[in-house]
Amino acid sequence: MKPQYSYQRISSEKAQEIGLLNKRIVLLGWGRLVIFFLTGFAVWAFLAQFAVAFTLGIFGLGCFLFVLRKHVDLKAKRDHNERIRAYSNFELDFLNGQVRGYDDGAEFIDSHHPFTSDLDIFGNSSIFQYINRTKTLHAKEILADDLRKIDLEQKRILSNRSIISEFSKDPEFVFSYLSRAEGANSVEFKRDSTLKSILPYKRWILTATTIILPILSLGLTTALVMDTITWSHYSQLILLLAIPVIICLKKNMTDFRTYETRLKLAASFDKGLRQLRDYQPNSKEVKALFNEVDLEESGEALSALKKVNGAIDSRNNIFVGIALNLILFWDFQCHKRLANWDRVWAKKFESWIDFASRMEVLFSYSVYVHNHGDFTYPELSNHRQFNLKNARHLLLHREGVSNDFSLEGASKFMIVTGANMAGKSTFLRTVGTNMLLATKGLPVPVESMSFTPTQLFTSMVTADNLGEGESYFFSELKRLKELTSILEKDQPLFVILDEILKGTNSLDKAEGSRLFMEKLLDLPAHGLIATHDLSLCKMEADFSEAIQNYSFEVEFKEGELHFDYKLKRGVCKNMNARFLLEKMGLTKTTSPKEV
Numbered sequence: 001m002k003p004q005y006s007y008q009r010i011s012s013e014k015a016q017e018i019g020l021l022n023k024r025i026v027l028l029g030w031g032r033l034v035i036f037f038l039t040g041f042a043v044w045a046f047l048a049q050f051a052v053a054f055t056l057g058i059f060g061l062g063c064f065l066f067v068l069r070k071h072v073d074l075k076a077k078r079d080h081n082e083r084i085r086a087y088s089n090f091e092l093d094f095l096n097g098q099v100r101g102y103d104d105g106a107e108f109i110d111s112h113h114p115f116t117s118d119l120d121i122f123g124n125s126s127i128f129q130y131i132n133r134t135k136t137l138h139a140k141e142i143l144a145d146d147l148r149k150i151d152l153e154q155k156r157i158l159s160n161r162s163i164i165s166e167f168s169k170d171p172e173f174v175f176s177y178l179s180r181a182e183g184a185n186s187v188e189f190k191r192d193s194t195l196k197s198i199l200p201y202k203r204w205i206l207t208a209t210t211i212i213l214p215i216l217s218l219g220l221t222t223a224l225v226m227d228t229i230t231w232s233h234y235s236q237l238i239l240l241l242a243i244p245v246i247i248c249l250k251k252n253m254t255d256f257r258t259y260e261t262r263l264k265l266a267a268s269f270d271k272g273l274r275q276l277r278d279y280q281p282n283s284k285e286v287k288a289l290f291n292e293v294d295l296e297e298s299g300e301a302l303s304a305l306k307k308v309n310g311a312i313d314s315r316n317n318i319f320v321g322i323a324l325n326l327i328l329f330w331d332f333q334c335h336k337r338l339a340n341w342d343r344v345w346a347k348k349f350e351s352w353i354d355f356a357s358r359m360e361v362l363f364s365y366s367v368y369v370h371n372h373g374d375f376t377y378p379e380l381s382n383h384r385q386f387n388l389k390n391a392r393h394l395l396l397h398r399e400g401v402s403n404d405f406s407l408e409g410a411s412k413f414m415i416v417t418g419a420n421m422a423g424k425s426t427f428l429r430t431v432g433t434n435m436l437l438a439t440k441g442l443p444v445p446v447e448s449m450s451f452t453p454t455q456l457f458t459s460m461v462t463a464d465n466l467g468e469g470e471s472y473f474f475s476e477l478k479r480l481k482e483l484t485s486i487l488e489k490d491q492p493l494f495v496i497l498d499e500i501l502k503g504t505n506s507l508d509k510a511e512g513s514r515l516f517m518e519k520l521l522d523l524p525a526h527g528l529i530a531t532h533d534l535s536l537c538k539m540e541a542d543f544s545e546a547i548q549n550y551s552f553e554v555e556f557k558e559g560e561l562h563f564d565y566k567l568k569r570g571v572c573k574n575m576n577a578r579f580l581l582e583k584m585g586l587t588k589t590t591s592p593k594e595v
Contacts, residue, residue, distance in 0.1 A: 003171075003371050004095055007088040010172050014085035021078040028071040035064045083179040084172065087133075091171075095371060097398075101129035108144040111461075118460035118496070119432045120395075121147050127433060130395060133367050135181040138353070139360035146361060151439040152453045154380045160441030161377060162285040164362055168369035173279070180272035181360050197346050198255045200339035201332070205244075209332035213241055217327050238326055245325045245332070252331040256312050259338055263309045266302050266349070269356045273298045276359065293355045294348070301345040301352075308337045365442060375443035378434075379450040384408065386435075386454075386494065386526065390447035393430040394437065397445035401565035405431050407526055410545040413495075413517070415537055416530045417572040418552030423565040424530040425460065427552070428496050431528060432456060435494065454526070455491060457483050460498035476502060480516065487523035495520070495527035500536075510535045521546055537571045 039060025046053040093099045105128040111117045121127045128147055134140045151157050167174055201209070220237055223229040277295045281287040312334050315321035324330035369375075385408035392400040401423070407414060418424045434444040439453050459479045480500075487493055500513040513536050517529070521543060529536070540547045551572035555562040 001373075003373065004092060006171055006370070007091045007095075010175070011085050011088040011092070014081045014088070017081050018078055018085065021074055021081065025071060025074050025078065028067055028074065032064060032067050032071065035060060035067060039064065080176070080179050083182060084175040087175040087178060088171075091367065091371065100125055102132050103134075103140060104129035105132065105140065105144050108148075110148075113148060115432060115436070115456045115458040115496075116148055118458035118498075119429055119436065121436075125395065127394060127437075131364055131368050133178060133364040134357075134360040135178055136357060136360060139181065139357040142354075142357055143361045143364060146440065147436070150436065150453065150455050151441075152455070154382075154453060157380060157439055157441050157453065159285045159288075160362075160365075162283050162441075163289055164365045164369055164441055166281070166283050166286050167363060167366035171367065171370050173275075174363045174366055174370075177272055177275055177359065178363060180269075180275060181356070183268050183271075197342050198258065198335075198338060200342075201248075201335065206332065206336055209244055209329050210336055213244070214328050217241055217329070221327055242326050242329075245329060248331070252335055255335060255338060259305070259309065259312070262349070263305055265353065266305055269353060270299075270302055272356055272359075273352060276356075293351050295352070295355075297348060298352045301341075301349060304341055304345070308334065308341055311337065365440065369443060372443060372445070376446050376448060377443045378438040378446070379448075381450050381452050384452050384454075384492075384526070385450060386431075386452070387448075387450045388431065388434060388446050389449070391430055391434055391449070392445040393426055394433055394445055396426070400426070400430075400445075402447070403427055403430070403565075403567040405528075405567075407548075411548060412521060412526050412546040414528050414548050414550055415540070416528060416550050416552070416567070417532065417534060417537060418530075419554040419572065421561075422552035422554050422563055422572075423567075424552055425498055426565075427567060428458075428460065428498055428528050428530055432458060432494075432496050454494045455486075456496070457486065457493045458496040458498075459483065459500075460496065473501075483525075484519065484523065487520075487525050490524060492524040493527070495525045495529075497528070498530045499532065500529065509533060514539060517547075534571060 039057060042056040042060065043053045046056060090099065094101065104124050104126055105122040106124070108122040108128070109117060110122075116122060119127070122144070123129075128144065131147075132140065132143060134143055151160075200206075217238060220229065220234055220241075224231065224234045273295060276290070277299070279290075281290060311330075315324050315330050315334070321330070386405065387408065388403075388405045390402035391405060392402050403423075405414070405427075416424050416427065434446060434449065435451060435454075435456060437444050438449065438451060459476070483493070483495065500516055501509045510533055513531070513533060517536065517539060531537075537549045540549045549569070549571050550567050551570055552563075552565065552567060553572055555564075
């Protein structure tokens with residue numbers, strides 16, 4: 001079934017639910033108003049009979065609060081459905097090409113990364129923007145980190161594939177969870193502060209402040225009530241006992257604030273975790289995923305945290321807080337309970353928050369899979385091979401021209417030549433992007449694909465660094481040095497290079513490029529090299545088994561350029577720089593020449 005149909009169904013069903021909920025919300029709004037006036041009138045009518053008026057007032061207040069609670073719950077449910085409907089409508093617009101995606105992850109752009117900058121993983125119109133459906137900052141960071149690395153373990157790739165595939169079949173469940181997660185985004189989450197463990201007091205301090213001192217304080221208070229001690233003596237002694245409360249007030253308040261944030265975080269994820277607890281997995285991989293964390297205990301832990309926080313809230317009223325601390329040393333009692341909670345639940349709580357965020361990432365991938373039922377799952381191979389048939393770039397798969405790519409056996413490098421704008425860089429990014437996505441357990445826009453998961457390294461877009469006094473050429477040399485350093489550690493790499501030694505003159509470039517290619521042939525490297533330097537293609541004659549020449553051609557017809565963007569065997573014959581210069585009136589030549 002086309003994804004548009006499921007999104008249209010969800011949107012239509014949610015629109016009906018929202019309409020019914022709005023009617024109920026209006027009725028409850030009027031109901032609250034009626035209850036308020038009826039209660040007021042009843043109390044006024046029986047004012048002379050205090051017991052009756054009081055009973056009616058309490059009953060009316062109870063009814064009012066009950067209706068108010070229902071009203072709040074219905075509004076929350078309506079907002080939840082509205083978010084789900086908005087997600088569905090967004091995906092419809094996305095599939096129609098009207099929107100590019102959500103957050104583009106521009107803050108994760110890193111020109112020093114082995115491949116993300118060259119493959120447009122982050123930024124405007126990027127792979128991240130295309131896939132990202134996360135709602136919380138933590139989940140967005142996890143997704144970005146996932147797209148920054150190549151998964152090499154085939155078992156993990158296949159497991160992810162199964163997990164993502166299962167969730168992709170139920171987009172409404174996915175949207176429901178993402179809606180819950182969107183509520184959690186309002187809570188500021190900083191791992192170092194929000195999830196840090198508190199430093200518990202030493203046992204002798206707790207014994208003194210939670211047992212001995214409260215007993216003494218209660219004894220003094222009892223003596224005061226029984227008139228066996230004067231108020232003057234009582235106030236002096238009770239304040240003397242309260243010195244530890246004053247000394248430790250700052251530490252206690254800091255820890256209480258930390259846990260207040262933690263409670264807000266837990267409460268914001270509560271409904272999402274509850275949804276996951278109620279989910280019945282179908283595949284063994286999803287069952288194993290859920291078994292990594294004991295979600296059943298998350299409800300118990302949150303309930304316990306609410307009780308501790310309730311005890312802390314009771315001391316926030318200044319008068320109640322003073323009384324509780326003077327008599328029961330309440331801050332220490334609460335801190336002890338927090339420390340006990342921290343000891344029992346802190347590590348698990350952290351794992352639950354991480355798990356909840358990881359689910360957002362998996363659900364982002366599942367939306368991608370649901371949107372692309374026509375994509376193909378690649379085959380994984382233990383024998384070194386990289387084969388793609390009719391491969392397109394993800395961001396161009398509807399309009400892009402498909403091409404094949406194959407390296408296996410003794411073949412190590414494909415050298416690609418071609419005119420400007422003929423499709424070389426797009427082809428390089430197509431191969432690299434599909435390899436990355438395939439290691440995430442995702443289907444890709446190809447007719448078929450078989451590959452061996454291998455680390456990826458690219459050098460396509462290099463810039464000078466004025467801040468560090470580095471020229472363009474030196475920046476490129478550093479990049480190539482980084483590449484060879486990895487290879488010399490005997491780590492296999494799939495390499496994608498666009499124009500080796502761009503920053504030097506033609507003769508120097510030709511000689512240097514050949515020497516560098518000869519070095520790569522002795523290292524565990526395979527991949528693609530795009531170049532305008534046709535002399536580099538002569539290496540195929542010397543290394544016929546290891547190097548293959550392919551090209552993108554351009555044709556000149558009736559004074560215009562024509563590209564078919566199809567990869568062909570051999571070296572390109574036509575270049576177009578002169579033609580373009582003439583076309584723009586930048587030369588005296590009036591007709592393009594074939595070179």
